[in-house]
Amino acid sequence: MSTLWRIRDRSTFVELRRRGRRLRSGYLTLTWVARPSGEPPQVAYAIGRGVGSAVVRNRVRRRLRWALGQLDGKLPPGAYLLGVSPAAAAATAHGLLRDLQSVAAALPEPVEAAPPEGRR
Numbered sequence: 264m265s266t267l268w269r270i271r272d273r274s275t276f277v278e279l280r281r282r283g284r285r286l287r288s289g290y291l292t293l294t295w296v297a298r299p300s301g302e303p304p305q306v307a308y309a310i311g312r313g314v315g316s317a318v319v320r321n322r323v324r325r326r327l328r329w330a331l332g333q334l335d336g337k338l339p340p341g342a343y344l345l346g347v348s349p350a351a352a353a354a355t356a357h358g359l360l361r362d363l364q365s366v367a368a369a370l371p372e373p374v375e376a377a378p379p380e381g382r383r
Contacts, residue, residue: 266303267331268304269305269306276307279294279295286369292345297340297371304341305341305342306342306343309347311349313349314349322352330360334363339370
């Protein structure tokens with residue numbers, strides 16, 4: 264399984280806001296910005312109060328983390344912001360996984376850097 268990092272710096276959130284592309288499927292909205300190969304994906308969650316109490320929001324976040332783990336390294340390098348609709352409170356973990364697989368399938372394949380000249 265690949266490593267996922269958390270988004271910790273404000274500049275990444277600003278970049279997501281300005282240059283991020285959005286994909287939607289079911290309960291899930293994925294905003295992403297591509298990054299160079301070799302960097303692990305960075306992930307943040309946007310789960311508003313409309314989803315429910317703190318207990319419910321944390322449950323949804325845990326289910327999203329589980330779903331990301333099931334992708335087993337299929338996310339290309341980049342920064343990802345996962346948002347959910349209020350109806351996600353009633354979604355099962357497998358329902359969120361299905362939505363996540365749908366948006367992950369629509370992501371472009373990472374472009375590998377060409378080897379330096381003289382090395383092949």
